Amino acid sequence: MTTRGKQTVRDLRRGSRSTLLRRLYFEGPLSRQELGTATGLSAGSISNVTGELLADGLIEECGSVDSDGGRPRILLRVVPDRAHLVGVDIGETQVRVGLFDLARTELAASDHPLDETGHDVGHVVDLITTGLTEVLARTGITAEEVLGVGVGVPGIVEQGAGPDAGDTAVVHGQTFDWNAVPLGRLLRARTPLPLFVDNGAKTLGQAEMWFGAGQGARNAVVALFGSGVGACVIADGARFRGATSSAGEWGHTKVHVGGRRCRCGSRGCLEAYVGAEALVERWADAPPGASEKAGLAALLAAAEAGRPGAVALLDEAAELLGAAIADLINLFNPERIVIGGWAGLMLGPRLLPAVRDAATAYALAFPRAQTTITLSRLGPDAVTLGAATLPLTHFLESGGELPRHATRAAG
Amino acid sequence: MTTRGKQTVRDLRRGSRSTLLRRLYFEGPLSRQELGTATGLSAGSISNVTGELLADGLIEECGSVDSDGGRPRILLRVVPDRAHLVGVDIGETQVRVGLFDLARTELAASDHPLDETGHDVGHVVDLITTGLTEVLARTGITAEEVLGVGVGVPGIVEQGAGPDAGDTAVVHGQTFDWNAVPLGRLLRARTPLPLFVDNGAKTLGQAEMWFGAGQGARNAVVALFGSGVGACVIADGARFRGATSSAGEWGHTKVHVGGRRCRCGSRGCLEAYVGAEALVERWADAPPGASEKAGLAALLAAAEAGRPGAVALLDEAAELLGAAIADLINLFNPERIVIGGWAGLMLGPRLLPAVRDAATAYALAFPRAQTTITLSRLGPDAVTLGAATLPLTHFLESGGELPRHATRAAG
DNA sequence: GTGCTTACTTCACGGCGAGATTTAACGTCT
DNA sequence: AGACGTTAAATCTCGCCGTGAAGTAAGCAC
Structure with missing residues (x-):
């Protein structure tokens, strides 16, 4: 039972501020009139609230719409450079820091490769700090103009509570052998900016929902298909987190109980069959010594050329993926399933029809009929953008609250 | 992004009314003072709101707590017989109608068996109407004193929208061969009482969360293990519904893609391996012609006696159930998993240790460590009680709003 | 009794959104 | 050009909200 x-x-x-700000943010310039009909607020309240937002410099008037015989409507929009966002993607091979304005334009980015020995937490924190300094210096934007730093990490993120939740975020990452790493606390020592930490797959899912193939859906699953397999579940417009923010670990769903051994230590996981790493490993004719991406590309090329081993492998992957998606459909009953991740983007066009068929065969008819399965529209750099949506979400939900350190007067 | x-x-x-009413309902008699510290509302507001609730006859004073030197606290509680609830369980073999007071005491119940040909919708609606009339007549309670009728049905329920959502509920039930049955509309023609329709497994889950083994958890999964297998997912204190209310169809999760054929038409479903129907069917030594319950009891007895075939069957069921629970843990990250349903209650004591071990073996370590797996504490009759929680939920969330037809003056 | 402690009630205050009224800013018609 | 109709936006009054301070009630200890 919901306890508000x-x-x-x-x-x-x-x-009210949050409602209007969100509406203006996502539905572009709107007049006060349109805001009223869209939100149900009275004209008086709209005037009051927009007046406040104007005074805060968060929105501005931008032209007007001609009318036939009446006073023209004045359009309002969020001021794109009133505030800025930083997104950090801690990937398997690099640390990427991006600086965005409110309109999601990437103003600057900084990439630092992670070598084999570079997964030490201190080193990663150093790279983030360096990247942050770089993008700010390069654009001349001061910390006061930044709403916060969103960080996407590989692994499970245990969130703190309260207004500074990001400061107490703890990361459990099997990939980097990070065990209860207090990333929030470590970063807090380096920057005064508000911090937001979440799983990278989840931030990518967030970006997909807001700006990609998930737009408009209130219930969706974004499946991330890369070296491993993950998912981001959106329930009723919000990230589904579970008790300790680890919900959506789809890659270790069982497709054959007791089957192939998985790197998680268990058996029969989806990831052990259809993860890019597993596919390349299972392909007998894989070019030796090639990178995972090159190996997968070779597998795809071989299948396109009709080589039986490769075709069989991809056909099986499509069926298992479809069956696992059927599980998601049965359990979550989403309106939309979006397949993303670099491997998803690479194999998607070939696999999608078979995946859809398998999902139809394995899922219950009623929820299956409510769902469309599509490919992601965003590239892999979207993790950084998705991470930047974390402070953006906070900004919009709080009704345009600026951090304590950013009390610049209205522009 | 949440759009409130x-x-x-x-x-x-x-x-505020809802907050105080819920607090009083679930945490027994409390003084105004305690309500204030528990909810954070100011003493003045507490006085105002409790005054309203007292005037509406929804709560009453019930004694006081002695104090050491100060004015004693006056205890408040919800008036148990201020309103009543009706729960209906449309089961596979019977229709059960229960009448409860607000304190969940069952004042009367009416059972009507459903024979083989009795799954016709009109017949079921007749039985509900009859049962409703019976329990009201037997207790002398008038329709004006009933908050609403909750109905638990086997099958997926597509909810309507708005204040009278129950009136437009449509049921898709494979068990009864009900296809898009407008149960809400059919019942509306028979009774003026507010209607609430939901899947029976979900209502049982609701009861389990409020009054059973799920108490206190905000994220949980109630697994219903009977003839088939279902689940009720509670996310952040509220039923997880998905886009069209069909979320939680756990029974058709794949445990062996391409495996045993299931009655849903697909292959490899959990239900096809561990559902009571499947277990009895797969047991070579099953007593011919026995009912499902008797068959399962015989299987259990045989296993307890050490008969190898029965032992192997139950061991495999425990492993598969554990693996499927591991999927739930990975995907939903619950604090608690409750195993219920008549088969769960029957086999639970024997299977539980093995199920826990299998879940540990198959789930990711971090979310597994956050979860406890327990058996249900409520009997199968709890479906009726769970159905009655549907109008109760509405009552509490609306802050004690009485239906239009029940505007009796305060007692 | 007198004083002290604690629970509860009353009341003035600032803030909120709704809805009515007023002002503003355009077309159009004469 | 100027009056008029039309629509958008601003302003104002109203009833209601929760807060917090001040006041009242109801017990105990001395």
Whole structure:
């Protein structure tokens, strides 16, 4: 049973600000009139709240719409450079820091490769700090103009509670052998900016929902198909987190109980059959010594050329992927399933029809009929953008609250 | 991103009423003082709101707590017989109608068996109407004193929207061969009472969360293990529904892609291996002609006696169940998993240790460590009680709103 | 009794959104 | 050009909200 905590009369204003700000952010320039019909707020309240937002410099008037005989509507929009966002992608091979304005334009980015020995936490934190300094220096943007830093990490993120949740985020990552790493605390020592930490697959899912193939859906699953397999579940418009933020670990769903051994230590996991690493490893004719991406590309080329081993492998992958997607459909009943990740983007065009067929064969008819299965529209760099949506989400939900350190007067 | 709709200043009062009413309902008699510290509301507001609730006859004073030197605290509680609830369980073999007071005491119940030909919708609706009339007549309670009728049905329920959502509920049930049956509309023609329709497994899960082994958990999965297999997922205190309310169809999760054929038409479903029907069917030594329950009891007895075939069958069932629970743990990251259903209650004591071990072996270590796996504490009759929680939920969330037809003055 | 402690009630206050009214800013018609 | 109709936005009044301070009630200890 939903327990919505105590609310005072000021929370109403916060809610109204948030509603209008979000509407303007996602549905482009709108007049006060349109805001009124869209949100149900009275004209008076719209005037009040937009007046506040204008005074705060968060929105601005931008032209007007001609009318037939009446006063023209004045369009309002969020000021794109009123604030900025930083997204950090801690990937398997590099650390990428991106600086965005509110309109998601990437103003600068900084890449630092991670070598084999580079997964030491201190080193990664160093790279993030360096990258952050670089993108700020290169654009001349000061820390005061940044809403916060979102960090996408590989592994399970245990969130803290309260307003500075990011400061207490703890990361459990099998890939890097990170065990209860207090990433939030380590970063807090390096920057005064608000911090937001989440799993990289989840931040990519977030980006996909807001700006990619997930747009408009309130219930969706973004399946990330790369070296491993992950998923980001969106339930009723919000990330599904579970008790300790580790929900959506789809890659270790069982497709054959007791089957192939998986790197997680268990057996029969989806990832052990259809992860890029597993596919390349299982392909008898894989070019030796090639990288995972090159190996997968070779597998795809061989299948396109009709080589039986490669065709069989990909056909089986499509069936298993479809069956695992059927599980997601049965369990989560989403409107949409988006397949992303670099391997998903590479193999997607070939596999998609078979995946759809397998999902239809394995899922219950009723929920299957409610779902469309599509490919991602965003490239792999979207992890950085997705990470930047973490402070953006906070900004929009709080009704345009600026961090304490950013109390610049209205532009 | 969560879109909380427009709120007016009156919604605050509704929220406060709901908060206090829920607190009083679940945490027994409390003083105004305790309510204040528990909810964070100011003493003045507590006085106002409890005053309203007292005037509405929804709560009453019940004694006081002695104090050491100060004015004693006056205890408040929800008036148990201020309103009543009806729960209906449309089971596979019977229709059961129960009448409860607000304290969940069953005041009367009516059972009507469903024979082989009795799954016709009109017949079921007749039985519900008859049962409803019976329990009201037997207790002398009038329709005005009933908050609503909750109905638990086997099958997927497509909910309507708006305040009278139950009136437009449509049921898709494979068991009864019900295809898009407008149960809400059919019942609306028979009774003026507010209607609430949901899947029976989900109502049982609801009961388990409120009054059974799920108490206190905000993220949980209630696994229903009967003739078939289902689940009810609770995310952050609320039923997880998905886009069209069919989320949680766990029974058709794949444990062996391409494996045993299932009654859903697909292959390799969990239900095809561990459902009671499947277990009895797969047991070579099953007593011919016995009922499903008798068959399962015989299987259990044989296993307890050490008969190899039976032992192997149950051991395999435990492993598969554990593996499928591992999938739930990975995907939903719950604090608690509750195993219920009549087969779960029957086999639970024997299977539970092996199920726990299998779940540990197959799930990721981090989310597994956050979860406890327990057996249900409620009997199978809890479906009726769970169904009755549907109008109760509405009552508590609306802050104690009485249906239009029940505007009796305060007692 | 007198004083002290604690629970509860009352009341003035600032803030909120709704809805009515007023002002603003355009077309169009004469 | 100027009056008029039309629509957008701003302003104002109203009832309601929760807060917090001040006041009242109801017990105990001395």
